Structures are given as structure tokens and as C-alpha cells.
Amino acid sequence: VDAVKASGLRGRGGAGFPTGIKWQTVLDTASDEKFIVCNADEGDSGTFADRMLIEGDPFCLIEGMAIAAHAVGAGHGYVYIRSEYPFAIRTMERAIALAVSKIAPFTLEVRVGAGAYVCGEETALLESIEGKRGQVRAKPPLPAISGLFGKPTVINNVLSLAAVPYILAQGAEAYAAVGFGKSRGTMPIQLAGNIRNGGLFEVGFGITLSELVNDIGGGTASGRPVRAVQVGGPLGAYIPPSQFDLPFDYESFAAAGGLIGHAGITVFDDSVDMAKMARFAMEFCAIESCGKCTPCRIGSTRGVELIDRISAGGRSRDMVEGLPQMRNAAQSARSKTDEIELLRDLCETMKHGSLCALGGFTPYPVLSALDHFPEDFGLADG
Ligand SMILES: Cc1cc2nc3c(=O)[nH]c(=O)nc-3n(C[C@H](O)[C@H](O)[C@H](O)COP(=O)(O)O)c2cc1C
Ligand code: SF4
Incomplete structure (x- = not known):
């Protein structure tokens, strides 16, 4: 827990809450049972980083969850994956079956969503795992104190949990060495929409929107001028090219009236209304x-x-x-x-x-x- 706190890792699901502080709360809350829940609902427009991680290296996520379980004293975990990701679901199930003996006594299972965007919200997700309609719970209590089935629960995004093996292997300092301001580490930024070079680009925080959209992305696929980008999924602000010197980090985007969310960037050309x-x-x-x-x-x-x-x-x-x-x-x-x-x-x-x-x-x-x-x-x- 101390290593994760020292790394400066912040939740990659959208809110950017410090992961180590969340884990500390679960660790400090006495209970006969605790859970680790991985949020792989990935509903933001233009995002696919969670899917690529699960399909490409599911053991990295399993390792991160097992470390989280060991750190806070949890016995069981769930990976909540959206139903639109059938290959990721199969990959994860197979990987868990292969890893069972390595992560024991921690046990892990996959739960599949039913297509509601709001089930990516952590408390609606917990309701969904409990078999109820995915409706948001009022907070407090925080899930870290009373989460799944009323028990202390770590709920983190795929990318947050998958960063943990690196932090423990290389040290918190190595992780914190990359980044910008209070946003430490790297972010797999997903370029989508009307963009020439769409895809996932993992970079340290602090890169500007112009570098991302014009240099890496190569401008629009249509060849027309970029008019706006939406950053952070369907709830993110539209940003015009005049603000493309904005550094990619939580605080800069919040100050500009936006959010980085799950780091999805959707590009629009000048034909957009x-x-x-x-x-x-x-x-x-x-x-x-x-x-x-x-x-x-x-x-x-x-x-x-x-x-x-x-x-x-x-x-x-x-x-x-x-x-x-x-x-x-x-x-x-x-x-x-x-x-x-x-x-x-x-x-x-x-x-x-x-x-x-x-x-x-x-x-x-x-x-x-x-x-x-x-x-x-x-x-x-x-
Ligand atoms: C409407 C809504 C949808 C959300 N969808 C997701 C999602 O698909 N994946 C995700 O990790 N977090 C999502 N979140 C954020 C979660 O509520 C929560 O902050 C996150 O799972 C915590 O993990 P983190 O600290 O590792 O980011 C969503 C939040 C809201 C309000
Ligand atoms: S109705 Fe309220 S709680 Fe439900 S999704 Fe909308 S803002 Fe969230």
C-alpha cells in the first residue's frame, strides 16, 4: 500500500483518485471479508485500452489484482467486463483458469455486464454484480468501507490495477519519475474518430493535445481541418484547436473546464455541427x-x-x-x-x-x- 501511495498512481477509470489512499482505507477497515473488483466496463466513446490490455496481457491484470488482495486482505475478486468484449471475456476466463494455483488463496471470477453505460459507475457496477438493476448508490458510505455485499471493496480500473506489478518490480520512484505535475506515470491515450493514425499511444502525462492529434495522429482521416476534439468520453468537453497547447494531465484539463477521463480522444473535422x-x-x-x-x-x-x-x-x-x-x-x-x-x-x-x-x-x-x-x-x- 505504501509503494502504491508513493508511486503517485491515480485511478485511470476517470476520476483520477489516488489508488494508494483507496487501498489504505480498505486495509484500515476491519471486516471478515473484503473484495477486489476490476472495472472493465470501458464505456467511454473511442476507448479500447482496457480491452487491449486484457486481450494482450491478462496476467498483468491478474497479478495487479492479486497484489491488491494481498495488500488489503481480500479473499475474492471480480473482473466486470462489458458484454461487447466477447474475446476479452474468453481470454480473461482462460487466464484465470491458468493462474488459479499461482494466486491462491485469492480467487477470481469474471462477471459480464449487460450493456448499460452507467454500470461503469462504481456503485452501479457493484449493484450489477450483486444481481440487482444497475442503479447508482448514494455516497457515503464509500465502497472502500461498505462496497460489494456491504463489505470493504477495492474497485479500480483495469489500467490502475495493471500498473501495480511494474510499481512493485521497478519501485515507486521509477513509476513516479515519469509524468507531469500531480499526474504520474504513463497513460495509454486512445485516438479515435476522424483521425489519420488512430490507435493507442502510451506516453507520459504532459504531452500536448497538438502533439497527440497533429504529430502522432497526423490530423484528420478526411484531410479536412480539425474543428474539435472530445476528450474523456461522452461526458468530456469539446476542445477547439486554439486550446491544443493544453498539457494532457488531470489538473490542466480540470482548469480548462474539461476532464481526461479514460484518455479517449475523439476527433472531428470542420464538417461537424x-x-x-x-x-x-x-x-x-x-x-x-x-x-x-x-x-x-x-x-x-x-x-x-x-x-x-x-x-x-x-x-x-x-x-x-x-x-x-x-x-x-x-x-x-x-x-x-x-x-x-x-x-x-x-x-x-x-x-x-x-x-x-x-x-x-x-x-x-x-x-x-x-x-x-x-x-x-x-x-x-x-
Ligand atoms: C457514468 C459513469 C461511467 C463510468 N464508467 C467507467 C468505466 O467504464 N470504467 C471505469 O474504470 N470507470 C468508470 N467510471 C468511474 C468509476 O465510477 C470509478 O471511479 C472507477 O472505477 C474507480 O477506479 P479507478 O480509481 O481505478 O479509476 C464511470 C463513472 C461514471 C459516473
Ligand atoms: S440519475 Fe443521478 S445517479 Fe442516476 S445516472 Fe443520472 S446522475 Fe447518476
Whole structure:
């Protein structure tokens, strides 16, 4: 646990929480039973690093989980893999069968998801393993204190756990020697979307977006200019080329109103309609919402309606007459500027009032599209 803390390793699933501190909490929580859970739900758009690791070197993950189990005193572990990864599921099952005698008394099994994005959220994932509907749990208690079946549980992303064998073999210092600021080690960055050289590139934190997209990625596959990249999956901000000197690390992206998430970068050329992308973000949230809290469950649907009205140029008489709740004359007079103010207000409510990051981060793609590409919303100068 001390070695993992000293390495500076932060969770690669999205939140970037220090892995060693999580393990310390599980270690310090007395219980007759503890669990290690590996999050291989990998739902972010354009990401495939977990799949490549599992398919290419499953023993690295098993070793990381066995070390975690030994460190915190856990007896059993689960690898929760998304159903869309049949080869990874088979590979993992076979590797576990081969490793059984090497990792004993620790035991390990694979659980397969059922296609819900929200089941990548750690508490919904635990509900799913318990055989329940994948709905987010309120925190506290943290899973490290009361997780799977109410027992202290380490839940980490594939890449976080797979970094541990290196940390123990080479030393925490060797791991911490690479990186940028508080983001230590390397990150397998996944370049996807409209990009000439798509793929997975493992680099130290601190590389700029320009180096990633233009130098490594070689620009768009279509040959047209890059207009935006979305970093961090469907909840990540859209970033324009004017901000491509941003270093790839947790703090720099947070300061710029974004997130690095699971390090997926999806590239778009100048034919993209950013109002449509903002609508897609809200619609995705509406479809994938677990339904537990109001800002996300209701807000995302209201958000889709708002963006539709903004794209249609404000409320037309027909639209207003089609909506019984909008027949009020004062409401029908609302201008496009008013609708945008309402959308911003809704985003603030979702950001601060949602129980988990699905509802809480959906405003990032929506507001970044609005802020950087106001012309796509029919606003001349923003
Ligand atoms: C909607 C949603 C989806 C998520 N999907 C994933 C996922 O697919 N894989 C993952 O590792 N973490 C995902 N997370 C983050 C997890 O909740 C959690 O932070 C992570 O598994 C902790 O492991 P780490 O500290 O090693 O990153 C998701 C979070 C949210 C809110
Ligand atoms: S934000 Fe959405 S997904 Fe998260 S708990 Fe609330 S309803 Fe569920």
C-alpha cells in the first residue's frame, strides 16, 4: 500500500483518485471479508485500452489484482467486463483458469455486464454484480468501507490495477519519475474518430493535445481541418484547436473546464455541427440515466428539448401550440437568448445537483460546444 501511495498512481477509470489512499482505507477497515473488483466496463466513446490490455496481457491484470488482495486482505475478486468484449471475456476466463494455483488463496471470477453505460459507475457496477438493476448508490458510505455485499471493496480500473506489478518490480520512484505535475506515470491515450493514425499511444502525462492529434495522429482521416476534439468520453468537453497547447494531465484539463477521463480522444473535422453534438450529449444522458436523481433523469430530457428549440431559432408559434404546457403567452415570447440562458441554468443544476458524474458532467460537452462554437447555435458572435 505504501509503494502504491508513493508511486503517485491515480485511478485511470476517470476520476483520477489516488489508488494508494483507496487501498489504505480498505486495509484500515476491519471486516471478515473484503473484495477486489476490476472495472472493465470501458464505456467511454473511442476507448479500447482496457480491452487491449486484457486481450494482450491478462496476467498483468491478474497479478495487479492479486497484489491488491494481498495488500488489503481480500479473499475474492471480480473482473466486470462489458458484454461487447466477447474475446476479452474468453481470454480473461482462460487466464484465470491458468493462474488459479499461482494466486491462491485469492480467487477470481469474471462477471459480464449487460450493456448499460452507467454500470461503469462504481456503485452501479457493484449493484450489477450483486444481481440487482444497475442503479447508482448514494455516497457515503464509500465502497472502500461498505462496497460489494456491504463489505470493504477495492474497485479500480483495469489500467490502475495493471500498473501495480511494474510499481512493485521497478519501485515507486521509477513509476513516479515519469509524468507531469500531480499526474504520474504513463497513460495509454486512445485516438479515435476522424483521425489519420488512430490507435493507442502510451506516453507520459504532459504531452500536448497538438502533439497527440497533429504529430502522432497526423490530423484528420478526411484531410479536412480539425474543428474539435472530445476528450474523456461522452461526458468530456469539446476542445477547439486554439486550446491544443493544453498539457494532457488531470489538473490542466480540470482548469480548462474539461476532464481526461479514460484518455479517449475523439476527433472531428470542420464538417461537424456542434449544436448536434451538444444535443447528442443530452440525449445520451437521457437514454443512459439510471433514473435515481431528478436533475439527470428529467433535466437531460428538458435539455434535449431546449437545444431543439434553440436550433429551430427559438420557439415558433407551431411549436408552442404543440406543447400544452407552453401555451402561456409570456413563455412563448421567450427569445433564443432566453432559451440559451435557460440551458445554462439547467446545466448548472445538473452539474451541482446530480448524484453521479453522468448527470453531473453532461454539461461539459454541452457548454463547451456552446462556448467555443456559438455560431452552430445560430449566435453570430457568441
Ligand atoms: C457514468 C459513469 C461511467 C463510468 N464508467 C467507467 C468505466 O467504464 N470504467 C471505469 O474504470 N470507470 C468508470 N467510471 C468511474 C468509476 O465510477 C470509478 O471511479 C472507477 O472505477 C474507480 O477506479 P479507478 O480509481 O481505478 O479509476 C464511470 C463513472 C461514471 C459516473
Ligand atoms: S446522475 Fe443520472 S445516472 Fe447518476 S445517479 Fe443521478 S440519475 Fe442516476
